[in-house]
Amino acid sequence: MTQPQDEMLPISVTVDGRLETGQVSSRTLLVHWLRDDLDKRGPKIGCDTGNCGACTIRWDGLLVKSCMVLAAQADDTRVETAASLAHDDGSLNDLQACFKEHHGLQCGYCTSGMLMTATDLLESGEEITEHSVRRGLKGNICRCTGYENIVRAVRAAAGHDVEKPHGAAEEVAS
Amino acid sequence: MTMQDTATSTWTGKTVPRKEDDRLLKAQGEFGDDTPIAHLGHVVFVRSPYAHARILDIDVSAAESLPGYLGCLLPDEVDVLTDGFMELQPAPADAEVDKCLAAGGKVRFVGEPVVAVAGTSRQAARDVAATVVVDYEPLPHVVDARRAVEPEAPQVHDEIGSNVAWDGVYDWGDIDAALKSADHVIEVDELHFHRFSSTPLECSVVTVSYDAGIDTFNLIGGCAMPQITTLMMAAAMRHPAEKIRIVSKDFGGSFGVKIGMYVPATAVALLSRKLGRPMRWTETRTEHHWMGGHGNERWFHNVKMAVTSEGRVLGLSYDALDDVGAYTRYEPLGAVIWTQVANACYQLQHLKVHYRSIYTNKGPVHPNRGYSRLQHMWLVERMMDIAAHRLGFDPVQFRLQNYVQPEQYPYETVNGCVYDSGNLPLSLEKALDLIEYDDARRLQRESAGTGKRIGIGIGSTLDSGTNNFGQARLINQFLPFSGNTEGGLVRMGVDGSVYTVTGGVAFGQGHETTVAQVVADMLGLTPDEIITHRGSDSALSAQTGFSGSYASQFAVTGIGAILNATRKLVREIQLVAASILGATPEEIVLEGGHALVLGDPERALPFAAVAGIVHFSPADLPAEVADEVGLVGRAVYRAPFEIPDLERKRGNLTLTYASQIHACVLEIDEETGEVKILRYGMVDDCGTPINPMIIQGQVHGATVHGISAALFEHFAYDDDGQLLAANFYDYHAATALDLPSLRYDSVVSPSPFTPIGAKGMGEGGGAPLHAIAAAIQDAVGGDGGVVLESFNPPERILGLLNGGTESTVRVLR
Amino acid sequence: MKLSGTFTTQASPAQLARLSTEPRQLEQVTSLRDVAVDAHGHIRAIFTAATPLGAIPLTTTIATDRADESSSRVLVRGTRGQHRVDVTLEISYQPTATATQVSWHADVRLGGTGASVAQRVAHDIARNAIDGVLQQAAGQHLTLT
């Protein structure tokens, strides 16, 4: 790691449906390019080792941790971050609405990554069960929610009838 | 307790979806590293790879030729520019010198910052840091508090003369007599509560822009304790506190540990001033694990418990060594904070503790969810369990019998704390229902001989909330702290819209929502109509010295302050409306965005008109009203406390006591020592709820922190003083797949001492650590070892199955 | 981390025992540069370790604790940024009919980042580095004397 004279590479990437171009060093991580150059706040950074999943995005349809991809590798590809999930009018999509209804987020730092992983799981065709959701989310760390409400939110988005948050039932009754 | 403070309770107490959620779900939040800043420089710290070493030389010359190098900050400069951070401990340990870069020519733990370098980009700053060469002369180090108190041990701070940061004896009742006369005495040589932390997913981020024109430091980044952070920085940098502004936006978790922010923030501030440009430090995961704050590690020695033949626990005594790491920072407050729950959940009459806070060459501890209380409560729960197990009492009955009983509230503890309310027997009953206790016992019987063992455990805890800062005087009589306050501000804008800001800084607890709920009720609006400030801003006058989110207090202090502030605004609206509508202020009620005359809804003034008159047409108002009304309610909530009796170490140290009773069923694989949690139930009682959904979410989160700590998380150091879990590879924070689904129930025992009967909550008291230790014990059974550690990975469980700890646990009578 | 290795060289035990104190020979080792003797009589050099993360140049101090014709004990300390590696090296020399068999045992302690993320790859890096330096230094001795 001595005085690297970095090669700068031009890239163009479709990010959340919009073509973005830029110059990146051969060492720049995709997550840093998305965050620092494009102000995309979906991918977050929570670790140095690819363990936390806060940076999760879809890359040409594939679920990846964007801290494990070089920006240069993304040239001429398509990236989707959590910012692309809401409806065009700004209203929440189904999954997001379920996260809200089931209190599947607290600080919100893991949320974008969780949403991307859950979106991928729901679209994968895999049978949704409590266990398959827990397995699907195991690459995403959340330090706030204890996962319970995230699991419920994802199952609710799959149409399961899950327990509502404490006190929510009374609300409906009144 | 009724909502006497709110006009209606349409919203307060209800599960209302959170106001925070939409922006976070749409990736429109603004966390520390998100804020775009022009001309931003990046700071990287070069940290010590040694646990203890003298710094012989620092060479940054190779950096100067690198592209993007902006400059650096060295310990010598810090020595000139700053004084040591304020210390809380009395002499002799007040000689500790703590600075933002290694002080006194030494490093004292792996990860301690030595040099701060700045570059034009993250990458440039990292490249620069990699070229810095620090020449060290390794010194002998000590990473075990038990060794650190030996006379020949290496000294972490040479100027103190020992590794003891604080030393004191608490002696309430007469434990010696109780131990002499009790029918049974249980004695345990050593128990150990391990090091871990809540490790928030967002590491710390501090951005500082120094504004030379007005000599002001502007800080951006999640700050859990803004005014104390300001005070620490102001004193160290000899800079007026009012010329340091701290703004927090979205905030990815603190759980207490981010209280140490002032240390790196000072270095970033100095660099911003020195280099004349905004600077950001984005902590890496490895850095966070090294220095972001560990929970207190504690050794318990010579533990003795006195029990009568009917199974009544009289009291206990022990010696504690609390390993605080290399610097005290918020310590040695832990040496007194645990006494808030001296009795734990029980009717103890005698308690004697010799407590010492010990320096070691490890990362400093910071308050961590359940701070200092969970260690003591773990010890008490463990001893309750060992006693039940050894003396042949049923663990459920034994606890039920010794719990503080519902009719005893308000209950005074051995040290004069007042447990406000609760119903522990009912909570336990519900917890056992959640895990289907009888059925679990059946499963346990059936598992015998299958190679799997089933154990059932209970964890009984209190979450003491709203500190009396007067307790600081129990560790140092000269500290000028007492009582507790929080601030809040509610104002009406020029168009009649309502804005609120609280002194508490949320990191996921939903303060924007709960504030909006209570304000909406008082103003006759809906929570959606209340504009709540995101995060906090020290320039907004909503804070007091104690402001912040820590010590389970927001539901009392934060909400209390907002209620008081809203009351002022309500009064002003009433004055204006009364004078315009020709009524008395008392006749004015607020409903649906209008101020109207009670019983005469035709006579009404929309809020927009109230605001318009005050802001733009004051001549319409009688002079005495116009002179008084500014449509800003700023108020403080003061918790009713007195200064404790320093001589006897007695007094009421916290206002509220929420309880958490947990029960779990787990399965141990005899071959691998692997633990699988089969059922997990939590019963929470935090008084009158403001938003039940948010409370439940807090309980879930605290539960998983505890489960993960009990089974997976350990900040272990090797003999060389290296942290073995400095990333999420080696520090396994539980994932969804590691966990069972959680079963929740609640009991509501309103607090008689708080504005709306709510109690602070969220820390949770570490109940899973207690419940899991008890369940492991239950599974291991009478022929195995005794659970003496809070951390029980598979290898330790295998050891327990093979017995081996017996000799350290004795039933004397 | 305990590592070890053996190799055979044409250098004699006496020549080998002097190696760690002779800058001229060490200078010939490709991974070492700027070799000098410091005020304490220790060798100072820049040692560049080849790692999967790229070449990391460590400022290195080599102190010979003890050396005779049967064995030596050498303490090596390397640091850069927040990396650190400390090596205690025991080297023994066994003359055979035609050459000398060198066996080395190293106690390697990694510090800082090296003890965290890098610990998984450290074993191989350290082993190759130590073996490489020793073999080259031993080989160089022949060409120089």
Ligand code: FES
């Ligand atoms: S930041 Fe990518 S996995 Fe943690």
Ligand code: FES
């Ligand atoms: S909501 Fe905070 S990390 Fe998941």
